[in-house]
Amino acid sequence: SQTIHQWPATLVQPVGSPLSLECTVEGTSNPNLYWYRQAAGRGLQLLFYSVGIGQISSEVPQNLSASRPQDRQFILSSKKLLLSDSGFYLCAVDRGPSTEAFFGQGTRLTVV
Amino acid sequence: SQQGEEDPQALSIQEGENATMNCSYKTSINNLQWYRQNSGRGLVHLILIRSNEREKHSGRLRVTLDTSKKSSSLLITASRAADTASYFCATADSNDYKLSFGAGTTVTVRA
Numbered sequence: 580s581q582t583i584h585q586w587p588a589t590l591v592q593p594v595g596s597p598l599s600l601e602c603t604v605e606g607t608s609n610p611n612l613y614w615y616r617q618a619a620g621r622g623l624q625l626l627f628y629s630v631g632i633g634q635i636s637s638e639v640p641q642n643l644s645a646s647r648p649q650d651r652q653f654i655l656s657s658k659k660l661l662l663s664d665s666g667f668y669l670c671a672v673d674r675g676p677s678t679e680a681f682f683g684q685g686t687r688l689t690v691v
Numbered sequence: 692s693q694q695g696e697e698d699p700q701a702l703s704i705q706e707g708e709n710a711t712m713n714c715s716y717k718t719s720i721n722n723l724q725w726y727r728q729n730s731g732r733g734l735v736h737l738i739l740i741r742s743n744e745r746e747k748h749s750g751r752l753r754v755t756l757d758t759s760k761k762s763s764s765l766l767i768t769a770s771r772a773a774d775t776a777s778y779f780c781a782t783a784d785s786n787d788y789k790l791s792f793g794a795g796t797t798v799t800v801r802a
Contacts (some may be wrong), residue, residue, distance in 0.1 A: 583733075613789065622779065622794035623734075669733055673790070676721045676783040677741065680790055682733035 581606040585670045585683030592690055598643075598657040600686050602670030605651070612653040613671040613680070614645055623669065629653060665690045695723075695780040695793035703799045710767040712796040714780030715760075721783045723756055723763050724790070728777045737765075737778075755777075770800045 582605040592598060604610055611630050615623040625638045627645035629650040635645050642661060646654045653670060667687050698713045714723070726734040734769045739762065740747045747754045753766040763793070767774055772781045777795040 580724075585733075588698070588767075611710070611789075615792075620797075623792040625789060625791065651783075669789075672766050679724060679736035679739055680726075680734075681736070681779070684733045685731070 581646070581672055581681045583670055583672055583683035585686060587686060588684065589687045590689070592660050592688065594662055594690055595659045598655070598660050598664070598688070600655040600668055600670075600688075602653045602655075602683055603651055604672050606652075607672065607674065608653070609650060610672040610674060611679065612647060613673075614653065614655050615669045615670060615671060617667040617685075619666075627655070660690045661690055662690050695782050695791065697778070697780055697793045698720040699796060700794070701797045701799070703801065704770055706770060706772055706800055706802050708770055710770050710798050712765050712778055712798070714763045714765070714793055716763075716780075716782045716802060717761065718782075719785040720758075721785055723754075724781045724783075725752075725763075725765050726779045726781060726792075728779065728795070730776075734779065757759070767798070770798075771802070772800050772802050774798060775800045 584603045613628045614626040617623050629635050629647045644659050669685045670683040671680045695714045695716045724739045725737040728734045738749045739753050751768045756763045777797045779792050779795045781790040781792045
């Protein structure tokens with residue numbers, strides 16, 4: 580079965596600082612990878628998804644970016660954080676449209 | 692953009708009672724999935740129902756799908772305190788494959 584490693588679990592960053600969140604997957608190859616953001620008490624907003632190395636699709640224009648340097652590595656970045664970037668960031672993986680998604684444990688980012 | 696919308700937003704029930712929540716979506720789908728999220732944690736997959744299926748069971752969970760009404764329901768029978776969580780429906784568009792989630796239903800089971 581798949582295992583998703585996502586770190587750090589919590590992060591407090593000042594406005595204007597850079598961000599790098601990493602997600603790695605074990606137990607599968609060539610997965611679809613996703614970054615979601617969840618505001619407090621709300622649903623999940625899809626930020627980025629990737630179907631292969633170097634292939635990134637952005638769902639929401641913002642100051643965040645994503646990269647997939649290796650098959651099972653997905654990175655979420657920002658050059659300068661905004662207060663509105665605060666939230667709970669979740670990495671997810673699946674194998675296609677009719678398969679279940681597996682989620683990491685999330686990173687709670689607070690921008691101060 | 693969010694495709695699925697759950698109803699109600701919040702639900703409080705006594706242990707042993709059944710909990711029912713609904714999900715409506717907008718476009719044609721390949722399948723519909725239900726997930727659970729405990730506070731501050733990642734989501735856990737509960738059940739997947741394909742577009743050609745009408746009902747599916749898994750333990751104390753029962754999911755229905757009505758593609759003509761673009762809606763689904765999740766029933767949790769004989770609820771337990773451990774069922775306290777937020778429940779989300781997610782759909783995979785027929786023309787795409789990425790999952791879109793609703794805003795969720797927060798279920799509180801009182802002991």
